[in-house]
Amino acid sequence: MASSAQRAGGADKRRMILDAAVVAFATRGFHACRVSDIADQANVAYGLVYHYFRSKDEVLDTLFLERWNVLLEVIAEIDGHPLPAREKLHAIASFIIDSYRHDPDLMKVIIVEVTRAANSFGRTHLAKIREAYELIADIVGKAQADGSFRSEVTPTFAALAFYGAIEQVLTGWIFDTLPQGEAEFDQAKAFIVETICGGLDANRPSTRPV
Amino acid sequence: MASSAQRAGGADKRRMILDAAVVAFATRGFHACRVSDIADQANVAYGLVYHYFRSKDEVLDTLFLERWNVLLEVIAEIDGHPLPAREKLHAIASFIIDSYRHDPDLMKVIIVEVTRAANSFGRTHLAKIREAYELIADIVGKAQADGSFRSEVTPTFAALAFYGAIEQVLTGWIFDTLPQGEAEFDQAKAFIVETICGGLDANRPSTRPV
């Protein structure tokens, strides 16, 4: 599990500050984290943060956008492959969960401080966050169109449920209310997909014609 | 849709302050909301807030606990009825969504400032929040035991997925990324249950024997 700080290859101070911010934000939370905490973590003077970023907010914005854009690209790329929808969803869940596995601090910051903090940063990035929902909804919609998914539920709701399940699981790991580890990570991917795609009912009511 | 402020029947200043806080927190967010905003909204003097509550935090704590305890009781009560698990889940989703329908500000505050704000108040109330998950997991577990639910997924994961889906939908309404209205509320209840219980797959893989 590579720590955020280790990602800084050389003397790129901007990168060092970003990586330090991940640790600082994850440790103290964005609000409680002072700019000087970031600078201390990065071993630079705190004025330097303002050399590279307009504000403390911009540091978090940058962190979020860097990662979220990767997520969007990955989802799009997954969707480009000729896979069954269920496998596409599994691939998406895998990517997100593996992101947490590889850099839990960064995912903690993104989820806790942005994605789930709709009143502060989430507000700013609402549109960006929705893009992910919509890409997922697209996958569902196309699967419904080709008959591999049932049409009982709108793609939008299906996407919300899918993403909501992932976020709840990540939150459980982040705040240690759910056991985590290699086995749990892979199990979670399977369970989330199984719940959303397979459903809980033992005897499913016959599918209504749409 | 009854606003929080209107609920105060008489001259109970404590209640008035709590109701005013709902409006104030919902409007500006907990952090951005000053104690004087609450007092102004309640039409009482600044200091009176501190006569009834030790701190601004305690106001939110009180608001959350009042409502969350009702939720816990309702879930327990629902579970007490001899209903199919699917209907129990529908009843729970109904209660939560109707809570939003009847007092959107209060639910907004609880979800945005507590339930989804794991870094601040959520942390404090983590145990309380988990109680709800566990009650839901119990329902799932018992349904798996009696064969009405499949056992592909652990009750814990099922509960997370179920609650996660509800929370995402509420968040969508709260931040206006999802259309809301009477029809949408009832539809959402059905969709959430259908997604979690029915699953998305048109042709479900045969259930593994437990």
Add this chain to the structure above:
Amino acid sequence: MASSAQRAGGADKRRMILDAAVVAFATRGFHACRVSDIADQANVAYGLVYHYFRSKDEVLDTLFLERWNVLLEVIAEIDGHPLPAREKLHAIASFIIDSYRHDPDLMKVIIVEVTRAANSFGRTHLAKIREAYELIADIVGKAQADGSFRSEVTPTFAALAFYGAIEQVLTGWIFDTLPQGEAEFDQAKAFIVETICGGLDANRPSTRPV
């Protein structure tokens, strides 16, 4: 050692409040002591304090003046007796030290919050406090006039030194930097008088004629 609270004979609420204030002020200090602390200690509602006293200040003023006036009377009375100056000083030191012995909380409040707090209450009562110095100075002055005390030092200075010594000793007891007990109390009286009257020098330089 009679505690302040026990002095309240009957249901005299005013007296109960004053006695409670002694305990409260002694325990928390005047500034840190809230009006409600006094009321709690007296087992009355705190509004009642304002029925009997105009302000929190007036409570302390009352406490101080009650006792200080007794001191002034006692000094005057002692001075009225046909005693050697040295014995008069011993009687004064005795009265003050016994006051502490009988009600340490009250003396603590008077010394810590008034007499030694020249920037707050001492300022208000400066004139009253000086009266004591002047009565003592009078005793010294008369003794110098009749030849029983030397005239090397002005009566004013002698009085300051005498009272200053007493206050330092009381302060030592109050803040537990000096051992206290029955033996120490009587010893202190003797030592203070011996220091001021006898002097420390083994071989005193011959007295200069005035």
Add this chain to the structure above:
Amino acid sequence: MASSAQRAGGADKRRMILDAAVVAFATRGFHACRVSDIADQANVAYGLVYHYFRSKDEVLDTLFLERWNVLLEVIAEIDGHPLPAREKLHAIASFIIDSYRHDPDLMKVIIVEVTRAANSFGRTHLAKIREAYELIADIVGKAQADGSFRSEVTPTFAALAFYGAIEQVLTGWIFDTLPQGEAEFDQAKAFIVETICGGLDANRPSTRPV
């Protein structure tokens, strides 16, 4: 008489703040003095006080310790010289009184807000304050051992009486109940020593053998 503010030679803002605090504390008293008063007096921004000091308290602590440590060193140094005890006491009284002469505001703050304010700052610095008493008591004790001082009184009491006399005199100057001026300063030194060492009695009772 150099005012505290004038002592700041250059642009050392920390020093300027400390010197300004002396003036501000002396003028309004510690409690009534706002941090902004200090900043205004120092002509710096509000927040700079917090750049150099953790709190308003720390400003006073610093002021006290700076000066009191000098006092302790001076007493120790005086005691190091081969002087008669009486002259050592005179030197100590001289140093303290001259401290007041050279910077009355600083001494006012130290005495009124720390040394005589045993309920607030004095409490914190009790041990430090006692160190001075003990150094003085040492001088007395050694003089008693070599026979130059009588042993009627314990060194501890003698030290309390000596320091108490000085403090009373300074308090008299600080609150203008005692005339002050060059002549008075020198006279006070002599009078205090004369009172404590020479004693007031014209005919001293014969010294008891120890």
Add this chain to the structure above:
DNA sequence: GATGAATGAGGCTTCATTCAT
């Protein structure tokens, strides 16, 4: 007399941000 709800002024402290060097 007695209660305690209601009032509201006042100040310490934090910390993001700027800027001279």
Add this chain to the structure above:
DNA sequence: TATGAATGAAGCCTCATTCAT
């Protein structure tokens, strides 16, 4: 680039006091 001294707005909370009952 890099530093960290300097700025100052903003808000929580305390608590003496008032007053209706």
